[in-house]
Amino acid sequence: MMVKSLMPSHQRGRAVLALSVVFLALAALIALAGANPLDALAALLRGAFGERYVLAETLVTATPLAIVALGVMPALRSGLFTIGSQGQLVAGAALSTAVIQANADATAPVLLLLGCLSGIGGGLIYALLPALLRAYMHVNEILSTLLLNYIAGYGLLWALKGPLRSSMQTATPRSDALPDNALIDNFLDGTRLHSGIFAVLLLAVVIWFWTRTRSGLVYSLFASRPHLAARLGLSSPRAVVTTMLCSGGAAGLAGWIQVAGVAHTLYPSVDGGLGFSGILVAVLGGLNPIGIVIAAVLFGALSTGAQGMQIGTSVPAAIAVVAQGFVLLAVTLAVGKGALSSKTPPHPVGPQPSETVEAKP
Amino acid sequence: MSWSDLVFWQIVLGGTLRLATPIFLAALGEMITERSGTINLGIDGIMTAGAFSAVVCASFAGWQGGLIGAALTGALYGAVVALWVVKGGANQIITGIAISLVGSGLTSFLFQLWQPSGQSMMFVPLAPNIAIPFLSEIPLIGPILFKQNLITYAALVLLVVTAWLMNHTRLGLVLRAVGDGVAASAIRGIDTDRVRMIAIIVGGCLMGLGGAAITIGFLGSFNDGLTNGRGYVALAVVIIGRWSPVGAVLGAFLFAFFDSLGLRAQSGMGFLPNEVFSMLPYAMTLLVLIVTARSKIAPRELGR
Numbered sequence: 001m002m003v004k005s006l007m008p009s010h011q012r013g014r015a016v017l018a019l020s021v022v023f024l025a026l027a028a029l030i031a032l033a034g035a036n037p038l039d040a041l042a043a044l045l046r047g048a049f050g051e052r053y054v055l056a057e058t059l060v061t062a063t064p065l066a067i068v069a070l071g072v073m074p075a076l077r078s079g080l081f082t083i084g085s086q087g088q089l090v091a092g093a094a095l096s097t098a099v100i101q102a103n104a105d106a107t108a109p110v111l112l113l114l115g116c117l118s119g120i121g122g123g124l125i126y127a128l129l130p131a132l133l134r135a136y137m138h139v140n141e142i143l144s145t146l147l148l149n150y151i152a153g154y155g156l157l158w159a160l161k162g163p164l165r166s167s168m169q170t171a172t173p174r175s176d177a178l179p180d181n182a183l184i185d186n187f188l189d190g191t192r193l194h195s196g197i198f199a200v201l202l203l204a205v206v207i208w209f210w211t212r213t214r215s216g217l218v219y220s221l222f223a224s225r226p227h228l229a230a231r232l233g234l235s236s237p238r239a240v241v242t243t244m245l246c247s248g249g250a251a252g253l254a255g256w257i258q259v260a261g262v263a264h265t266l267y268p269s270v271d272g273g274l275g276f277s278g279i280l281v282a283v284l285g286g287l288n289p290i291g292i293v294i295a296a297v298l299f300g301a302l303s304t305g306a307q308g309m310q311i312g313t314s315v316p317a318a319i320a321v322v323a324q325g326f327v328l329l330a331v332t333l334a335v336g337k338g339a340l341s342s343k344t345p346p347h348p349v350g351p352q353p354s355e356t357v358e359a360k361p
Numbered sequence: 362m363s364w365s366d367l368v369f370w371q372i373v374l375g376g377t378l379r380l381a382t383p384i385f386l387a388a389l390g391e392m393i394t395e396r397s398g399t400i401n402l403g404i405d406g407i408m409t410a411g412a413f414s415a416v417v418c419a420s421f422a423g424w425q426g427g428l429i430g431a432a433l434t435g436a437l438y439g440a441v442v443a444l445w446v447v448k449g450g451a452n453q454i455i456t457g458i459a460i461s462l463v464g465s466g467l468t469s470f471l472f473q474l475w476q477p478s479g480q481s482m483m484f485v486p487l488a489p490n491i492a493i494p495f496l497s498e499i500p501l502i503g504p505i506l507f508k509q510n511l512i513t514y515a516a517l518v519l520l521v522v523t524a525w526l527m528n529h530t531r532l533g534l535v536l537r538a539v540g541d542g543v544a545a546s547a548i549r550g551i552d553t554d555r556v557r558m559i560a561i562i563v564g565g566c567l568m569g570l571g572g573a574a575i576t577i578g579f580l581g582s583f584n585d586g587l588t589n590g591r592g593y594v595a596l597a598v599v600i601i602g603r604w605s606p607v608g609a610v611l612g613a614f615l616f617a618f619f620d621s622l623g624l625r626a627q628s629g630m631g632f633l634p635n636e637v638f639s640m641l642p643y644a645m646t647l648l649v650l651i652v653t654a655r656s657k658i659a660p661r662e663l664g665r
Contacts, residue, residue, distance in 0.1 A: 029467075029470065032474065033470075033474055081454050083458075133651060133654075137651060137654050138654050139650060139651050139654040140600065140650075140654070142402070142454070143593065143596060143597045143600065143647075143650060144647060144650065144651075146590065146593040146596075147590075147593065147594070147597065147643045147644075147646055147647045147650075148647070149590075150589070150590045150640065150643045151640045151643050151644055151647075154636040154637075154639045154640035154643075155636070155640065157636045157639075158634050158636035158637065161634070161636070162634065279458070280458070280462075283455060316469070316470045316473035316474065318466050318467075318469035318470040318473060319466075319470055320466075321462055321465065321466025321469065321470075322462075322463060322466040322467050322470055323466075324462055324466070325459045325460070325461075325462030325463035325464075325466055325467075326459075326463065328455065328458065328459035328462065329441075329445065329456065329459040329460075329463065332445070332451040332452050332455045332456050332459060333445055333449045333451050335451070335452070
C-alpha cells in the first residue's frame with residue numbers, strides 16, 4: 001500500500017494484450033484514412049524525434065503536461081478527481097499576463113518572479129472555490145471543476161476583448177506581446193525550448209520526496225480510509241483543500257510558462273487541451289513522479305508527432321486524441337478495480353493484512 | 362426588440378424548449394445509468410459521437426436515418442462502458458474520461474476524413490417542426506409550446522414513459538433496487554450485471570439521441586466541439602434533478618433558459634459583455650448545484 005504501482009506483475013500480461021489491441025485499432029484507423037500504418041508510424045516518430053526542432057517541440061509540449069500532472073497527482077492519490085486544471089491554467093496565464101503588463105518596466109528578475117508567483121496565484125484562486133465547495137458543502141468536485149473550466153474559457157475571451165486587449169488590430173483576440181524582460185529564456189537556438197523545463201525537474205524531485213514522507217503516506221491513506229487518516233491528523237477538509245490547491249497552483253504555473261516561455265502573448269486557446277491531458281498523464285504515469293515525467297514526454301511526442309504525420313501522410317492529427325483515449329481504456333481495463341479507486345475498501349474496519357504484515361512471510 | 366418586449370421573451374422561451382431537448386435527453390440517459398449504480402462520465406463524448414453520426418446518416422437516409430444512427434452509435438459507446446465497468450471492473454471515472462476522449466477524438470478524426478477542411482459545410486435535412494393545430498394558435502404560449510421540433514415532442518413523451526416505468530413498474534423497481542444495493546438485489550435473484558449493462562446501454566442510446574437533437578434538431582450540420590460541455594451540464598442536471606425524470610427536465614430548462622437568453626441578448630441588445638451571457642448558463646448550473654448539493658439521495662451503489 002506504499003507507493004501504489006499501477007502495474008503489479010499479474011496485470012502486466014493483460015496490459016500488454018490490451019495495448020496490442022490498441023495498436024491494431026489505431027493501425028486500422030490509419031488504413032481507413034488511406035495511409036500505410038507503418039509509413040504513418042515512421043512519420044509520427046520523425047515528427048516527434050526526427051530533428052532538433054521537433055525534438056525540442058516534444059519537450060516544449062511535455063513541460064506543461066508534466067507540471068499539470070505532478071500538481072494533480074496528490075489530489076488523485078487522495079481519491080479526489082479534480083478536472084479543473086484547464087480553467088486553473090487559464091486563470092494562471094491570465095493573471096500573470098495582467099500583472100506583467102501592469103509592471104512592464106521592471107527588470108528581468110522582478111518580472112520573472114512576479115509572473116511565476118501571479119501564475120501560481122491565479123491557479124490557486126481559481127482552485128479555491130471548488131476546493132471549499134467540496135470540503136464544506138459536499139459539492140461534487142468533478143462537476144464544479146468541469147463547469148468552472150467553461151466559465152474560465154469565456155472569462156479569458158472577455159479579458160482579451162476588454163482589459164487585456166492588444167493595442168494593435170488583430171484577427172483573433174490576443175494580448176500585447178509580453179515585454180522582453182518578462183520572457184523565460186530560450187536556451188537552444190532555433191527552437192522554442194525554454195528554461196521552464198527545469199521547473200519540471202524541480203517539481204518532480206519535490207513531489208517524489210513528499211511521497212516518501214509521513215505526510216505523503218497519510219494522504220494516500222486518505223483515499224481508502226479517511227477516518228484513519230483523520231486520526232493521524234489529516235482531516236477531510238484539509239486533505240481536500242490542500243491537494244486541490246496544489247493542483248491549482250501547478251496548473252497556474254503551467255499557464256504562466258505557456259505565456260512567458262512559449263507564445264509570449266496571451267491568446268484564447270492558451271490551454272489547448274493541456275489541462276485535460278495533464279490529468280491523463282498523471283493517471284498513466286501511475287501517480288508517481290518518474291512515471292509522470294515519462295508519460296508526459298510520450299504524450300508530448302504523440303501530439304507533435306501527430307502534427308508531422310498529418311503533414312506527411314494526411315492522417316488527421318486528431319488520431320493523437322483517439323490514441324490517448326484508447327490507451328487509457330486499455331490501461332484502466334488491465335488494472336481493473338484495484339488502483340485509483342476512490343471508494344472505500346470492502347472491509348471498512350480493522351487492519352488490512354496487505355497493509356501490515358504483507359512484507360513479512 | 363428590447364427587454365420589455367413580449368416577443369423577445371416569446372423567442373427566448375421557445376428557444377429554451379429547443380435548447381433543453383439535447384440536455385434533457387442526455388440527462389435522462391445518465392439518470393437511468395446512475396440509477397443502476399454506475400456513473401457514465403463519457404456523456405459529452407457520446408453526445409458528440411451521436412451528433413456526428415446523426416449528420417452522416419441523415420445525409421444518406423434523411424432525418425429518420427439520422428436518429429437511428431445516433432441511437433445506435435450511443436448504444437455502441439454505452440456497450441463499451443458497460444463491458445469495461447460491469448464485466449471488466451474498470452474504474453468508472455477513468456473509463457468515463459477515456460470515453461469522452463475517444464468520443465470527441467474519433468469523431469473529429471472521422472469528420473476530417475469525411476469532409477477535409479476547406480470544403481463547404483454540409484447541411485442535412487432537419488427533423489420537422491410541427492405546429493399542433495389550434496393549440497399553436499393560442500396567444501403567447503401557443504408558439505412557445507406547440508410549434509416545436511419533433512424531437513422535442515418525442516423527448517416529452519419519453520419523459521412521461523420513463524417516469525411511469527421508473528415509478529410504477531417492476532422494471533423500474535428492479536433498476537432502483539440494483540442501484541441501491543447490488544448484494545441485496547442479487548440475493549433476491551436479480552441478474553444485477555445484466556440490469557446494469559442494459560441500463561448503461563439504454564443510457565448511451567439516449568445520450569446519442571441527445572447529440573442528434575443538436576445537429577438534426579436545429580443546427581443542420583456538424584462542427585468540432587459543438588456540444589460545448591453540454592454533456593457535463595447534463596451530468597450536473599441529474600444531480601440537480603435528484604435522479605428523477607421530472608427533475609432532469611427542470612434542470613435542463615435552467616441551463617437552456619440562460620443559454621437561450623444569452624443567444625438573444627448577444628444580438629446587439631446586451632448591457633453586459635457577450636462573454637458574460639455565454640458563461641451565465643454554466644454559472645447558474647453551478648450555483649444551483651451548490652444549493653442542492655446537501656441532499657444525499659444518490660443511488661447508494663453509485664460509483665462502486
